Amino acid sequence: DTAVSQTPKYLVTQMGNDKSIKCEQNLGHDTMYWYKQDSKKFLKIMFSYNNKELIINETVPNRFSPKSPDKAHLNLHINSLELGDSAVYFCASSQVGGGTDYEQYFGPGTRLTVT
């Protein structure tokens, strides 16, 4: 069973379009994340949701809007796509809290190409 899944795996679109990436986790975790990995493989956190509430919001253009309908899902909607948005986007989840450190579980990634 896939722990963290993302759809689609590949997304090719033109500048100015709006697109969404979906993420689901079946691990029972209460926290989910979106990361962006650029062409140099640098991985940077974008957002984090805990029980459907936004808890981390890095400096990301407001064209990016995460939505969490429930704690097992965290979708990423991107408006007015730009060339610089081309990257691989990873969803992740983890357990959080109790004063303990936890690892994160990553999805397979969505490669977004904006032309």
Added chain:
Amino acid sequence: SQQGEEDPQALSIQEGENATMNCSYKTSINNLQWYRQNSGRGLVHLILIRSNEREKHSGRLRVTLDTSKKSSSLLITASRAADTASYFCATGKTGGGNKLTFGTGTQLKVEL
């Protein structure tokens, strides 16, 4: 801002040799984690070491942490071709959503 710097950026070894990767970071941490990323795939968690720990082992992996030097190392012993991947360190802070800040990664190639 980027937290971790990894060294070397790329490493090529023969199967059976040991591989050592280093990670340095800038601010205080609660934990440091190592992840592996195979080409075209997501990241897989390897090992987590807490700030009050100095060394941790998991199978062929050995991680050390020196908080006074703000550095960590990952040693893979008796490497195999299947270990070929990119390896990332990530520093974490307990609370605040378990935010991880990733390093630049080391690309390891293990040749037969």
